[in-house]
Amino acid sequence: MRSVCVYCGSKVGADPTYVEAARALGAGLARRSLRTVFGGGGIGMMGQVADAALAAGGEVVGVIPEKLMRAEVAHGGLTALHVTGDMHERKAMMADLSDAFVTLPGGLGTLEELFETWTWAQLRYHEKPLGLLNVNGYFDGLLAFLEQAVAEGYVVREHRDMLVVADSVDELLDRLG
Numbered sequence: 531m532r533s534v535c536v537y538c539g540s541k542v543g544a545d546p547t548y549v550e551a552a553r554a555l556g557a558g559l560a561r562r563s564l565r566t567v568f569g570g571g572g573i574g575m576m577g578q579v580a581d582a583a584l585a586a587g588g589e590v591v592g593v594i595p596e597k598l599m600r601a602e603v604a605h606g607g608l609t610a611l612h613v614t615g616d617m618h619e620r621k622a623m624m625a626d627l628s629d630a631f632v633t634l635p636g637g638l639g640t641l642e643e644l645f646e647t648w649t650w651a652q653l654r655y656h657e658k659p660l661g662l663l664n665v666n667g668y669f670d671g672l673l674a675f676l677e678q679a680v681a682e683g684y685v686v687r688e689h690r691d692m693l694v695v696a697d698s699v700d701e702l703l704d705r706l707g
Contacts (some may be wrong), residue, residue, distance in 0.1 A: 531593075531707055533565040535628035536671075537643040538575035539636030548635045551665040551699070552578035555634065558699040560588025567627045569620070570594030570612070572605035575634055580605050591610045593624045621646060625656065630706050632661040633667040652689045661694045667694070 536559075542549050559566045566583045569576050570592025577604040583590045584607060592611045594604050604611060614620045621643060625631075633644045650656055662669055673695065679685040696702035 531564065531629045533567055533628045533630075534703075534706075535567040535624050535631045535642050535647075536576075536633035536634065536635065537647075538568070538577050538579060540569070540571050540574040540576055541637070542574050542578065543635055543688070545666055545668075547666045548575065548668070551612075551663060552634055553582035554699045555579055555591075555621055555632065555663065556582030556584075556588070556705055557586040559583055560586035565589040565591060565593045565609075565627075567573060567593065567624050570604055570608070570625070571598070572603045577603075579604060579634070580608065584608070590607075591627060593620050593627070595620050600679055604608050613687065624675055625650070625658075628658065630659045630661065630701065634662060634663050637657060640673075648689075648693060653690050659694060660692055661696065661702045661706050663699065663702050664695055664697050 538552060552575045556566060560583045566588055568579055571577060580590045589609045591607055592608045595614050595616050612623055614623060633640060633648050648660055651660060678682055680687055680690050694705045696705060
């Protein structure tokens with residue numbers, strides 16, 4: 531594993547531990563000499579991950595659609611910034627540039643990125659590991675729902691287990707490989 535795609539919010543959220551986790555992930559990736567690939571924004575959780583990785587000497591690659599250059603305030607100090615025509619190109623490029631995926635707290639876009647990448651893995655479009663950093667129990671409700679989906683026969687246990695869940699950056703990165 532050389533490169534990790536990070537999905538996270540364009541906002542920082544209500545709990546300061548989310549920002550701490552974003553910064554810990556960015557720094558942790560850099561310490562392990564793993565390139566960070568992310569949505570390219572300089573705001574919210576995205577900016578926190580990128581700033582921490584850069585401060586720790588890491589390589590950080592942003593991928594942002596042209597339409598969001600202003601809305602997400604594209605980060606100006608990255609190793610590289612790719613501008614795409616739309617969200618589909620953004621997600622495909624982020625996936626192509628990455629060997630694994632980590633999801634931090636975020637909103638609808640973050641969840642959509644996680645589920646699309648997970649669906650691609652389920653359908654065997656890729657075999658890259660997927661991780662979820664469950665900061666301060668942020669994803670507990672989602673994880674309970676996923677267990678219900680397994681129990682109800684809508685999600686196969688093998689597919690549910692593709693998602694590695696951990697509460698700490700080091701544990702998650704160790705388990706992703």
